[in-house]
Amino acid sequence: MKIVTKEEIEEFDKVTRVGAAKGLALGLGTSLPLSVLAHRISPTYRAIPLPLKAFGVVMLTSATTVIWAERAGINYDRERYSQSLYGSEELERQRQAEKEKEKQIKTMDKLKEGLSDHRYSIIVGGWAAAMAGAWAYISRDKYMTTSQKIVQVRMWAQGATIAMIIGTAFAAQSERTKLKEHKPVDHSWMTQLKENPEQSSIQKVTTA
Structure with a gap:
């Protein structure tokens, strides 16, 4: 069993925040231009109240932010603790065991x-x-x-x-x-x- 140190917790928090920031940038950079484009070309979308349009942008941005933050945390756990607990040969053996397990x-x-x-x-x-x-x-x-x-x-x-x-x-x-x-x-x-x-x-x- 590995004891998590304060430095590792801070590093995990940093990695998660970076992932969330990337998701925020991706979500906002995608949903906002799409909303502007839809406003220009779609009469139906133009009829939608502005608060509802803003809510749609926030909804998509929040989704990508949470998903990217979660994935960043999962990837950090896999890379950090797997490499620190086991050698490369053991990691390869575990990967093969996981593949066999997935088949069963x-x-x-x-x-x-x-x-x-x-x-x-x-x-x-x-x-x-x-x-x-x-x-x-x-x-x-x-x-x-x-x-x-x-x-x-x-x-x-x-x-x-x-x-x-x-x-x-x-x-x-x-x-x-x-x-x-x-x-x-x-x-x-x-x-x-x-x-x-x-x-x-x-x-x-x-x-x-």
Whole structure:
């Protein structure tokens, strides 16, 4: 088990912030020009109130910001702790073991694992998709005012988000339960000593 130091926590926070900044720049740099372009060429989009247009830009920008921050944190964990705990040969062995494991596990297990690993991206992306889909459907109603449409879209998006949060939480909890029942034991140090017996001799001399 590796003890996380204060410096590593600060470095992780820095990496996550950089990822969030990149996502913010990408989201804002994409959604804002698209909104301006749609305003110029689409009469329907021009009829949408300015607060709703701004909300759409904020929604897309927030989604990319969260997704990029999450991915930056995941990549940092994989690179930092894998390299510090294991040698290159052991990492390659683990990669091969993961490939074999992927071939054996069922599709439902893969789905649960994916939901658990990327739950924040899925929730934010699903919320954005629910907002867009609900607006595309409700905007066709000619008898509702714009304010009523916005309220309806928000309610649909909130309901979809709550459902996704419950689903991802259930998947994460079932994964934790499975790990507790079948907690893997790390025997990589035994494999490395078998392949490099001189390290064992050095350790014995050092501790003698």
